[in-house]
Every structure is written in C-alpha cells, then in structure tokens.
Amino acid sequence: MPRYALLILPAFNRVYADSSVRLTRSELDVFGARGLRAELSGSEERVFGGVPYVTFETAAPLAERDVALLSNLSSVYALFGVEGVGGEDGQPLLRPLPVRPLDRLSSDLITIQKYAGKTNEHFTKLLLNVTALASGKGLGERLSVFDPLCGRGTTLNQALMYGYDAYGLDVDAKDFEAYTGFIKTWLRNKRLKHTAETVPVRRERALVGQRLNVTFGPSKEAVKHGDVQHLAMVNGDTLRSREFFKPRSFDLVVTDAPYGVQHGSKGGSGLSRSPLELLRRAVPIWAELLRPGGAMGIAWNTYGGKREELAAILTGAGLEVMDYPDFEHWVDQAIVRDIIVATKPA
Missing domain, CATH: 3.40.50.150 (Vaccinia Virus protein VP39)
Structure with a gap:
C-alpha cells in the first residue's frame, strides 16, 4: 500500500506544539473520512532523522485532488511519499509532493x-x-x-x-x-x-x-x-x-x-x-x-x-x-x- 509522511509545521506555542502530532492525526482522520477519495488507514507518529512526522497509508496512490486537499491540514509543513529504505541508517526515502493550499492571501x-x-x-x-x-x-x-x-x-x-x-x-x-x-x-x-x-x-x-x-x-x-x-x-x-x-x-x-x-x-x-x-x-x-x-x-x-x-x-x-x-x-x-x-x- 502507498505510504506517505506529513512533516509537522513548528508551532511557536510550546504547549500547542506538544499536542500538534496527536491533533494532526485526529484532523487527518476527518480529512480521510470526509474529503479524500483514497481510503486512508494506519496513521501513526514516526521520527525520521530526529524530526517527528505523521505517516499513513492509502488503498491507492493519492490523486492530485487529494494532495491539494491535504495541503490544507492545519499543521502540515510538507508532504512526502515514503519510498523504500536508503542509506546505512535504514531510514526511508522521502519524495516531496507539491503542496497547493487554498491560501489566497499573504500569511x-x-x-x-x-x-x-x-x-x-x-x-x-x-x-x-x-x-x-x-x-x-x-x-x-x-x-x-x-x-x-x-x-x-x-x-x-x-x-x-x-x-x-x-x-x-x-x-x-x-x-x-x-x-x-x-x-x-x-x-x-x-x-x-x-x-x-x-x-x-x-x-x-x-x-x-x-x-x-x-x-x-x-x-x-x-x-x-x-x-x-x-x-x-x-x-x-x-x-x-x-x-x-x-x-x-x-x-x-x-x-x-x-x-x-x-x-x-x-x-x-x-x-x-x-x-x-x-x-x-x-x-x-x-x-x-x-x-x-x-x-x-x-x-x-x-x-x-x-x-x-x-x-x-x-x-x-x-x-x-x-x-x-x-x-x-x-x-x-x-x-x-x-x-x-x-x-x-x-
């Protein structure tokens, strides 16, 4: 099954940052149930290179529309496709996917x-x-x-x-x-x-x-x-x-x-x-x-x-x-x- 990883956007509020991974997983569940065409499963927290990610699997590869929708997750910084294992440390290879949030104005x-x-x-x-x-x-x-x-x-x-x-x-x-x-x-x-x-x-x-x-x-x-x-x-x-x-x-x-x-x-x-x-x-x-x-x-x-x-x-x-x-x-x-x-x- 295709697997993906969400890099969490750093939060200036330390208290909120402590909850951001769990909240992202809950938000991702809503996106999967209410918005994505691809069936989503197996979300979990993973650490790659010392940095926290939320990973998940889909029944089929994410379509362009699904990637665009996930671009609007509240704490997402980047979205990657997880591809195999590379290097001596056995860490997976992360292929960046182009995010296109709805944002129309300056941040x-x-x-x-x-x-x-x-x-x-x-x-x-x-x-x-x-x-x-x-x-x-x-x-x-x-x-x-x-x-x-x-x-x-x-x-x-x-x-x-x-x-x-x-x-x-x-x-x-x-x-x-x-x-x-x-x-x-x-x-x-x-x-x-x-x-x-x-x-x-x-x-x-x-x-x-x-x-x-x-x-x-x-x-x-x-x-x-x-x-x-x-x-x-x-x-x-x-x-x-x-x-x-x-x-x-x-x-x-x-x-x-x-x-x-x-x-x-x-x-x-x-x-x-x-x-x-x-x-x-x-x-x-x-x-x-x-x-x-x-x-x-x-x-x-x-x-x-x-x-x-x-x-x-x-x-x-x-x-x-x-x-x-x-x-x-x-x-x-x-x-x-x-x-x-x-x-x-x-």
Whole structure:
C-alpha cells in the first residue's frame, strides 16, 4: 500500500506544539473520512532523522485532488511519499509532493496580530477545516463563514485566506476597533483594491452597534470582473445576531467559545457568568443563521461544561452532532480545550 509522511509545521506555542502530532492525526482522520477519495488507514507518529512526522497509508496512490486537499491540514509543513529504505541508517526515502493550499492571501494576515488571549492560529485553522468538511460543500468551495464571538478576527482572517466570505460579531468595542484598524491598514499596505467603511447600526432609532463592511479583490481587474471577497464585523451582542444577519445566510458557524466567566457579564443580556449558559441561549439563534447542509463548529473549555451538555444544546437547536475523533488537549491549568461539530439537515 502507498505510504506517505506529513512533516509537522513548528508551532511557536510550546504547549500547542506538544499536542500538534496527536491533533494532526485526529484532523487527518476527518480529512480521510470526509474529503479524500483514497481510503486512508494506519496513521501513526514516526521520527525520521530526529524530526517527528505523521505517516499513513492509502488503498491507492493519492490523486492530485487529494494532495491539494491535504495541503490544507492545519499543521502540515510538507508532504512526502515514503519510498523504500536508503542509506546505512535504514531510514526511508522521502519524495516531496507539491503542496497547493487554498491560501489566497499573504500569511501575515494570520500571523501579524499579537495580543494576549489570541487563539493559536494553527488551532483556528483546524477548527475551520473540520467544520467545513462536515458541511455539504466541503473545504474547497466558496463558503460564507460566521464567527459570532469573533474577538479580534483570527477566524475571520483564516476564512479570508481560503477565499471565503467572512462575517463576525463581538460585544467588545475595543476588539472591534482593534480589528477595524488592523484590517484597513493591512489592505492598504498590501495595495489590494478595496472599499471599507464603518457605519452605525440602529434599530427603532436606537444605536445597537457598529458595523464594518469591507469588499476587496486581489487586483483592479479581478474586482472589475466580480472576483471579490466580502468581510463584515459587527460590534454588538451575539444574542442579537438575528438583528444583524438574515436567517440561512451562512454555510459555516465557527467559533472559539469563551473559556472563563468574562463574556457572561457583558452585553446586558442577563446571562449568568457561565459560558455554557451563553451557548445554551446563543446556539439556537446561530443555528437559524445556518443554511441547510451547513455546519457549526465550537471550541470550548471542558472545565466549563461536559461534551454531553453541549451536544444536548446543539441537538435541541435542530442540529446533528458529528461523530468526530478526539480533539481534546491541554492549554493551561484552567483550560482543557475540545471541539464539537454539528450539521444542519439539508
């Protein structure tokens, strides 16, 4: 059987790096079950030349389409075909395969922002990947992504990297201002043809939030021919999402839920200080914004609620929880993070 090896991308976050091989294997299982044409089996960690790899076998050689799909694994640095044994040390020969990720924009869109509490960008990409693969469209098509707790836009930026349209909402005015300033500056510095405006959002003459609207393309010619992406971010309460976005607007809802009590005290929604209570009230609203066949992926701190509790919330909102592999991993003494993904029936 053909065998392949994934070289893991080094992670700047040491704690995440310690989990990256196991998380890559779990992510690879989802790619194999939901995206690859070739049947995948036997994934394991191997060390070649003192460097960790994830190896796997396929029933048939990877087609060009499969190689392109695997190019988007969140922690992949390079992909090799494993061919026999060479040299006196008995190590296998690794033949590099050309990777062609979906990335449409410069990588500094993801990496340039540095601030306390930023979600690791490798994990954000993993969460987006496994949610997209659960949807009826998959990873490679043009998707519309909504992050209802978007903070300073890590998920939005990863969606834009893939060529998707990205929409976000966050209650924190400072995060809204920081992201607005960042993305406008980034677009200018990259000299991308774009329009960007910040407008007030009113309901019954009362100001309920602000909205950033951005349209951009890789060139003037692309914009002229309609090859553009759309980005919008609203500074407002996530429990009022229906006031800002229409039902059935998005292919994916992807969010990293708050890990502690801080979010429950904001927004004037009368929430308890439990993130699980926030999700209990918000998930049914977010589910209305999903298109049939769409998928919702949520990362959360397992200290704040059990998987069974969150699964019950998703099921109660009319979604079907996916039977996905283990993504639980340690972040710090107060956070053990996991992922749950559910789909909306078509």
